[in-house]
Amino acid sequence: MNFILYSDVNDHSISQSLGRPEYSYYFVLKAYRPVLESLGQVHVVSSPAEVDPLYRQLVARGEDCLFLSFAPPQKTPTELACPMVCVVAWEFDSIPDEQWDDDPRHDWTRMLARHGRVITLSSHTARAIRRAMGDDFPVLVLPTPLWENFAAIRERQADAPVNPGMTLSIKGCIFDTRTLALSADDLVPKPLTPEEEAALEALRPPPLTLKRRFVIARHFLRQWALDLGREQGVPRVKFLHHWYWEGIRDLLSDKAHGWLARQLPAIAGPQAVAEPAPAPLNLPDTSQVVETRVDGVVYVTVFNPKDGRKNWHQMITAFCWAFRETPDATLVLKITQNDLASYHGELMTLLAQLSPFACRVVVMHGYLDDAQYARLYEAASFYVNASRCEGLCLPLMEFMASGKPAIAPDHTAMEDYIDDSVAFVVKSSEELTIWPQDSRIIYRTLRHRPDWGSLKDAYENSYRLAKSQPQAYRHLSVAALERMRAYCAFAPVQQRLADFLGLVPPIAVAAPVTEDASC
Known part of the structure; x- marks a missing residue:
């Protein structure tokens, strides 16, 4: 069997694609590839x-082919001669079953019907598809x-829940609340001093004299x-407009100006005001390798601040x-x-609003290589997720596979592997939302609203466990390992895929996947 794989994000574009809605498909393709290679030949x-x-070349040699598209159904081709399967990551309780913008591709039921079967990353997604496509539609989780x-x-x-001290390094920058000297008072505008007021007044233009008005006119x-x-295709009346605003507008009452603006809008109409240039941000250099040392009970989370699902404000405030x-x-x-720059101001404002606090928040921005990521896994006491919905959440699975218990909700994809035997479960409730690609912004589906009080309780209970019940922590750690062994070990995944495709798997030999992602 030949497997032809495609993702919109590839090895060459991944560094510029972090944060895009479909960038996680790249990491799913990478993770699936060793399994597919154990069942046949892979072509990317x-x-x-x-x-x-x-496909035609391979069929001419008498070989079977299957195209796996790692992309949402609306971005997956349907007019190919090669048999195909779409790999879908989806975190909502329903799939798009109607079209908009005169584009039938937005209706996933049409697209999936043409494909004839689908591979999903979670039971939650499989249920959403079966509700729309019927219980007999072939879906592989x-x-x-x-x-x-x-x-x-x-x-x-080490299986100790309290970290005795570990150095973390990253090519980028690190923000540490221990050294930032944050204060909520800094967010309040301070009144101008008499000297500043005098300097501001000196910058004001002098009143227009009759002579100056004549010069302007x-x-x-x-x-x-x-x-x-006319040479630039600009109406001549623009000069009269400038003359009116700069030379005579201040002589007229608001009532008179309003009448003129209605009668002569091209001359006395609203004046275009240029947007002030944003003040330059004083951001640190991100080209060097920097490091910091963490100890105590260490909570780790991996997320994109521009991803609205991640609910990171609540995660930090709790x-x-x-x-x-x-x-x-x-x-x-x-x-x-x-x-x-896209999140720095928002994050620092939030931390300043919360200050003062005795606990520590460390923000790592930049690239972690494999060795640096390994130290992050080892440094953690717990992994934290407070998302509104998840298609899979690779970082959470990775930390649990490293023996780290979690703080996380048990909704959407996480219901497959999160419960109170491996995690401190954060309560949540359903709320209406939109399909993210729906340009109509119509509420058609559901996601989940994590309970802030439950998240805070989970922090406190996990800390007490780590500090006073190390044996109970170890039991939780072992349970997390066993859950991941059963859920995402190579052999059972290989067997499920082989059964779905009607293939006979050889002896499983797992190849390492070094990339890490947020999915």
Whole structure:
């Protein structure tokens, strides 16, 4: 069997694609590839246009082919000669079953009906598809096989819940609330000093004299007469507009101005005001490797601040409130967003609003190589997720496969592997939302609203467990390992895929996957 694989994000574009809605499909493809290679030959294409020519070559040699598209159904081709299966990551309780913008591809039921079957990453997604397509529609639930990738980390990590001290490094920058000197008072505008007021007053233009008004009128009327605007395709009346606003508007009452604006809108109408240029941000250099040391009870989370699902404001506020008087509690935020400026101000404002607090928040922005990521796994006491919905959540699975218990809800994809035997479960309730690609912004589906009080309680209960019940922590850690072994080990994933495709699997040999992602 030949497997032809395609993802819109590939090895060459991944560094520029972090944060895009479909970038996680790249990591799913990477994780599936060893399983597919154990069942046949794999060909990765950079464009759907390459699929059918390759398919015809292979069929001419008498070989079977299957195209796996790692993309949402609306972005997956349907007119190919090659048999195909779409791999879908989806986190809502219903799939799009209607079209909009005169584009039938938005209706997933049409697209999936043409494909004839589908692979999903979770039971939650499979139920949503079956509700729309019927219970007999072929759906395979296939989590990414990552258990074997963390064997080395499991072998060398200590099972102590309280970190005695570990150095974390990253190519980028680190923000540490211990050194930021944050204060909510800094967010309040301070009144100007007499000297500043005097300097501001000195910048104000002097009142217009009759002579100055004459100079302004002469200038703009001359420009109007010369008709310089015509050369650039600009109406001549713009010069009269400038003359009105700069030379005589202040002489008229608001009532008189309003009448003129209605009668002569091109001359006395609203004046365009240029948007002020944003003040330059004083952001740190991100080209160097920097490091910090963490200890105590360490909570880690990996997320993109521009992903609205991640609910990171609640994750931070609940942590800082739960541990406002607890200096040995640390929350490490590993950011998966290339653009530091896109979230820096929002994050720092939130931390300043919460200050003062005794606990510690460490923000890591930049690239972690495999060795640096391994130290992050080892440093953690718990992994934290407070999402509104998840298609799979690879980082949560990765930390659990490293033996780290979790704080997480048990909704959407996480219901497959999260319960109170492996995690401190955060309560949640359903809320209406939109399909993210729906340009109509119509509420058609559901996601979940995590309970802030439950999240705060989970922080406090997990901290008490780590500090006073190390044996209970170890039992939770072992349970997390066993859950991941059963859920995402190579052999059972290989067997499920082989059964779905009607293939006979050879002896499973897992290949490591080194990429890490937020999915």
